[in-house]
Amino acid sequence: MLTLNYSYRIYPDSNQETMLDEWLEICRRSYNYALRELKDWIASRKCPIDRCSLESEYIMAADYPFPSYHQQQNQLPQAKKAFPLLGKVPSQVLQTIVRRLHDAWDFFRNRGFGFPRFKKYGQMKSLLFPQFRSNPLTGWQINLPKLRKVQINLHRPIPDGFVIKQVRVLKKAIGWFAVISIQSDMSLPEVETPFGHPLGLDVGITKIIATSDGFVEKGRKFFKGEQRKLKLLQRRLARKNKRSNNYDKARKKVEKQHNHIAFKRKDYHFKLAHQVCDMGDSIFMEDIDFRTMAKGFLGKHTLDAGFGQFRDILKYVCKIRGKYFGLVNHKGTSQTCPNCRAEVRKTLADRIHNCPECQYQCDRDVASAQEICNRGIETTTLGLRGKETVCQVEVSGVMSLDNWRRGATAVLGSPQVEQVACSIPLWAEISQCELGGSPLTALSS
Known part of the structure; x- marks a missing residue:
């Protein structure tokens, strides 16, 4: 039904x-x-x-x-x-x-x-x-x-x-x-297991979304752009006598301005959700309680971005388009290297991820999205740990750091390639094995 x-x-x-x-x-x-x-x-x-x-x-x-x-x-x-x-x-x-x-x-x-x-x-x-x-x-x-x-x-x-x-x-x-x-009477098939190309999604204020493929969408401030007019209307409302006809007219103008801001934000979220669904088949996001984020010193901008509404809309769009949507643990996604999984401590001022262990370097938000994608693969059936092909790659000790699809480090350049005794990222394994390739072909270069 x-x-x-x-x-x-x-x-x-x-x-x-x-x-x-x-x-x-x-x-x-x-x-x-x-x-x-x-x-x-x-x-x-x-x-x-x-x-x-x-x-x-x-x-x-x-x-x-x-x-x-x-x-x-x-x-x-x-x-x-x-x-x-x-x-x-x-x-x-x-x-x-x-x-x-x-x-x-x-x-x-x-x-x-x-x-x-x-x-x-x-x-x-x-x-x-x-x-x-x-x-x-x-x-x-x-x-x-x-x-x-x-x-x-x-x-x-x-x-x-x-x-x-x-x-x-x-x-x-x-x-x-x-x-x-x-x-x-018809029913949409429930997508209970991930498939196809996985995509990690990280949300933020300066960049509303950053994907594991390296795509970055600049954040838009709907409330801040219309705040000047809203402030003027609220000042006029404050000067009216309460329960008068002029007060009711001014109140309706303030309400219309709030509706205008909300409609613009919702329309943008729907368009962005469809754009994200065009990029991947399995979408992973963080299970953050955005109400807690709104209580911080960036609460006004957090509420303006509407992360919770965007997550609900994205989940709905994924359902009607036959995509998989999953949530992963959010703790430490920005403090973990997506390539070697080492802990790399960063402050809010550090916008570049630079791992001292494997020399992997990329944008901070993109690295967080890649780690989200890794966790999504690990917690679902897309994970290939335990299969024979993965074990053969891991015991060889050979690893290519430049294995993120479609140039995740296109802006900052690819890091230096070194042979490190650690496993290749799950995201790269899925890209080669699950979609018909072999991880050995990716390591042959």
């Missing part, structure tokens, strides 16, 4: 936009009401039986059941009689709001922190239509319950064999969007 999400821009008219805004506000109040009931039930049972809380608490009866998802969902018909305003929203949309609350509650129980919060005015941004009897798309219009037909920019058609399962209407500062979830 294959499920994809396609995002389209929709253009509701003034009446439809008013209805959507009213629905969002009703859903926000319903979410807060259900959360209040949940918190009251917890508060009435958290204090001991022989003493009361220092603050006033709403006490529920002892036999009152826990306000679970099914109980609160079954209470919606009675709530519509008490509050006729709820009848304006489609019934399934209200059910998804209750489902959203209990998903947050289950997530809090699993990880132990992050209790669901009340949503302020304007914080409810999306509505979910979970079910359709027939195809809601008719030409350049989408038919939604109680909204009727809404204009949609169908910039790419729905593929043949896919059925629309649900539609999420999303409100942003620049307009309204419809995220259509489509599903098909």
Whole structure:
């Protein structure tokens, strides 16, 4: 079963936009009401039986059941009689709001922190239509319950064999969007084992990516490039009276600027991910927690680069294009020589890798990417350790240092070739053996 999400821009008219805004506000109040009931039930049972809380608490009866998802969902018909305003929203949309609350509650129980919060005015941004009897798309219009037909920019058609399962209407500062979830009986083959040409990927601030093949992409600063305009808009917002019409207009301009920066970054990440997939068949990256990196002295630039979003996008692109994506241990990748695996200590100021053991020299980020590729090969089935051909090469003691494919040291020149009693890099073994060659042909030169 294959499920994809396609995002389209929709253009509701003034009446439809008013209805959507009213629905969002009703859903926000319903979410807060259900959360209040949940918190009251917890508060009435958290204090001991022989003493009361220092603050006033709403006490529920002892036999009152826990306000679970099914109980609160079954209470919606009675709530519509008490509050006729709820009848304006489609019934399934209200059910998804209750489902959203209990998903947050289950997530809090699993990880132990992050209790669901009340949503302020304007914080409810999306509505979910979970079910359709027939195809809601008719030409350049989408038919939604109680909204009727809404204009949609169908910039790419729905593929043949896919059925629309649900539609999420999303409100942003620049307009309204419809995220259509489509599903098909076909399934993409899971690439569980690496194959073909391996590629290590190192991410950084000055160079957003550096590959084991020597390709380097200079980093782009999206937030810093637009920060001057954003600062001006935020200064104008600070001078407005809160909750006034001018304040709301200035706030929307700030939000639009943030959307503009985010869209540029996401578009660039998708293009870069496809470019990386064109270079190799098995992609390896570091398993870094980028949230920890964002807390350092380069936190602003780290968040601007969006490494976590790029890794998620690259994983998705590798899946739809039939590539293998794997994560390796990140510790010491920049402090290890990818050729002889000796430890070479470097500071952030050292941008060139120069190994004193084997005299291997190349760019620091490229060397880190090559070490990532080595670790990826070692931890997967691409590793050739233990095979007879590798043992024959290793016992010979012959090694060529200039064996990185497509000139990893093209900028700085190749290091001096010396005969060193150590094994050749796994990356070079895979390049010759796994793809039909022999490592002995690489060593014959």
